[in-house]
Amino acid sequence: MNEEKIDLPKELFDDTPLEPTKVFDNLYCIGSRSVVAWALKTSEGIILIDSMWDNHDGQLIIDGMKKLGLSPQEIKYIIITHGHGDHYGGAQFIKDNYKAKIAMSETDYNFMNTVNSGANGPRSPKCSVDIMIKDGQKIESGDTLVTIIETPGHTPGCISLIFSVKENGTNYNAVLWGGTGAPSDLEGKLYYRKSIDYFEKYAQIEHATVEITAHLFSENGYSKLETVRNRNDNETNPFIIGEDGIKNYFDNLRKQIDYMIEKQKKQ
Ligand SMILES: [Zn+2]
Incomplete structure (x- = not known):
């Protein structure tokens, strides 16, 4: 885990809150410079994607939702993308207060409960799934x-997730790559490489044109969020990057991981 820590970006430890923002007609971003949660409004309740680091962040999500006119009582599901504390840490708090159901993969449910260091430190309460x-x-x-x-x-x-977002009556398919950053071990990196190809296939089938992430620092997200808040009606939403943009996104992920794999193989 120590080795992993070396690679962690400094922004991950920056808890400065971001202005809660309506990014699409049905998608809202609430969080900090470290990590955000996304609230997906549906005709029958709200799906929350990830829950930040801890109870304090859980409350920040609730307060942000209220500020955006969303009722936390309507949270139906919390989907946790993976078993790191910055994604599951606020979930139990929200579940206890608003009776939401938590969804997570069984593998990472076990991962969350067996790993207690690195991003899984005491700051982040484990949750029931x-x-x-x-x-x-x-x-x-x-x-x-x-x-x-x-x-x-x-x-x-x-x-990782695929879902539809709306803007001015038009639907766009969005992709959310669940795990930002490669793991330290070579085996994990090889899995990561394979998963990029696997997920991209689905993105292509769905003609995805929107890219969403929990870590805004990784995709120039702070400035995108600001643009969304301050734009005029005729300005494009910067989160819509088109099918070519999505292809570039996956190509870049692949390029980065290929470089890291080659480097590690030589060691
Ligand atoms: Zn993580």
Whole structure:
């Protein structure tokens, strides 16, 4: 775990809150410079994607939702992308206060409960899981479907998501790559490499044009969020990057991991 820590970006420890922002007609971003949660509004409740680091962050998500006019009482599911504390840490607090159901892969449920160092330190309370999600599973809520794709690598049971977002009556398919950053071991990196190809296939089938992430520092997200908040009606949403943009995104992920794999093989 120490080795992993060396690679962690400094922004991961920056708890400065970001202004809660409506990014699409049905998708809201709440969080800090470290990590954010996404609230996906459906015709029958809200699906929360990830939950930040701890109880304090859980409260920050609740307060941010209220500020955006979303009722936390409506949170139906919390989907946890993977078993690192910065994604599951606020979930139990929200579940206890608003009766949401927590969904997570079984592999990372076990990972969360057996690893207690690195990103899984005492800061982040472990959570109980109601729905053990699997590859290809869909979480449905009213008019909204979230497709779960298992993308092991960042953690053994990391998942990535595909769902639809709306803007001015147009639907766009969004991809959310669940695990930002390669793991330290070579085996994990090889899984990560494979998962990029696997997830990209689904992104292509769904003609995804929007890219969403929990770690805004990784994708120039701070400035995108600011642009979304301050833009005029005729300005494009910077989170819509088009099918070419999505292809570039995956190509870059591949380039980075290939470089790291080659470097590690030479050691
Ligand atoms: Zn992580």
